[in-house]
Amino acid sequence: MRQILCQYVFSSLLKSTMRSHTYIDSLGSARMMAQVLDGKALAKDVKDELKTKIQNWVNLGHRAPSLRCIIVGDDPASHTYVRNKIAAAKYVGIDAETIKYDVNMSEVALIEAINALNADDEVDGILVQLPVPQSMDERKVCNTVAPEKDVDGFHIINVGQLSLDMPTIVPATALAVIEMLKRFKIETFGRDAVVVGRSKNVGMPIAMMLHSDKKHDSGLGMDATVTICHRYTPKEKLDFYCRNADIIVTATGIPSLIKADMVKPGATVIDVGITRVTDEVGNTKLVGDVDYEEVKKIAGAITPVPGGVGPMTVAMLMHNTFQAAQNLRDKNLQ
Numbered sequence: 001m002r003q004i005l006c007q008y009v010f011s012s013l014l015k016s017t018m019r020s021h022t023y024i025d026s027l028g029s030a031r032m033m034a035q036v037l038d039g040k041a042l043a044k045d046v047k048d049e050l051k052t053k054i055q056n057w058v059n060l061g062h063r064a065p066s067l068r069c070i071i072v073g074d075d076p077a078s079h080t081y082v083r084n085k086i087a088a089a090k091y092v093g094i095d096a097e098t099i100k101y102d103v104n105m106s107e108v109a110l111i112e113a114i115n116a117l118n119a120d121d122e123v124d125g126i127l128v129q130l131p132v133p134q135s136m137d138e139r140k141v142c143n144t145v146a147p148e149k150d151v152d153g154f155h156i157i158n159v160g161q162l163s164l165d166m167p168t169i170v171p172a173t174a175l176a177v178i179e180m181l182k183r184f185k186i187e188t189f190g191r192d193a194v195v196v197g198r199s200k201n202v203g204m205p206i207a208m209m210l211h212s213d214k215k216h217d218s219g220l221g222m223d224a225t226v227t228i229c230h231r232y233t234p235k236e237k238l239d240f241y242c243r244n245a246d247i248i249v250t251a252t253g254i255p256s257l258i259k260a261d262m263v264k265p266g267a268t269v270i271d272v273g274i275t276r277v278t279d280e281v282g283n284t285k286l287v288g289d290v291d292y293e294e295v296k297k298i299a300g301a302i303t304p305v306p307g308g309v310g311p312m313t314v315a316m317l318m319h320n321t322f323q324a325a326q327n328l329r330d331k332n333l334q
């Protein structure tokens with residue numbers, strides 16, 4: 001028994017050693033530093049793989065997959081996101097275009113524009129950059145995009161299929177988190193996970209895949225035991241659940257919400273939050289939900305912001321667009 005225990009402790013130590021590197025703390029002791037899960041490098045790999053697959057698809061005689069990004073209004077952050085998506089699309093060989101509308105566009109006109117793209121056989125993927133202007137009903141807009149062209153995975157049918165563990169188009173940020181856990185070989189089977197944030201586009205689909213059964217049709221289940229925390233989770237409970245977790249995924253947009261004393265040594269911390277903050281001298285920078293420098297000294301693995309989940313989200317959107325192109329081909333074959 002003691003021998004088994006020793007072996008277990010040794011192999012756990014070995015695993016965390018492989019994942020981390022050491023640093024010397026202020027008292028001169030050697031400590032482990034988390035493995036940084038480099039989303040930017042991984043996104044490049046994913047896009048390169050996709051580029052090859054798309055090239056093969058085109059070589060078989062198909063036209064290049066196509067994506068249309070609709071943006072209403074002039075929110076600078078939204079325009080930056082769309083520019084990044086278009087650049088990634090071009091890189092992998094997707095024919096991509098931005099369709100810009102004035103902030104005063106009516107909901108009826110937007111719905112007409114989406115319906116025209118739905119009916120266009122030359123268009124595989126459609127996304128409407130959120131948020132739409134306040135005058136519009138976001139749910140109605142998302143439900144207008146044809147489910148098989150809905151590369152954001154926000155249509156009620158795609159959300160329903162995801163909830164039933166059926167193959168579907170999964171929201172790109174959630175898919176990015178799952179893909180990172182898989183590719184960095186973070187064990188989730190039977191582990192405790194906490195998702196901080198319960199938004200329908202991010203926190204909910206992440207929790208949905210983390211808890212579900214890998215053997216089900218989607219193949220995306222991660223078999224973890226999942227706790228979902230949100231704005232009404234009392235602070236002491238948030239601390240308690242996070243401290244117990246082997247995997248923390250946070251998506252709140254609150255800088256430094258997750259502090260080092262909330263993290264179990266060796267845990268994996270995935271930071272989905274992206275907030276632009278301004279320092280005392282007026283410089284702006286992007287930060288996540290995690291107190292990165294401190295948590296890095298406790299966690300076993302951690303995603304940086306920027307350069308973590310963000311670039312992988314864009315890569316997974318390209319994956320979804322290629323999937324939409326294949327969906328359309330299958331539909332036309334029927």
Ligand code: ADP
Pocket residue numbers: 196197198199200201202203229230231232233238251252253254
């Ligand atoms: P996104 O769509 O990017 O996930 P939202 O702003 O829609 O972002 O969602 C933020 C989420 O963060 C909400 O689910 C909210 O309940 C959660 N949240 C906000 N404050 C806290 C907090 N103090 N502790 C835990 N979760 C929080």
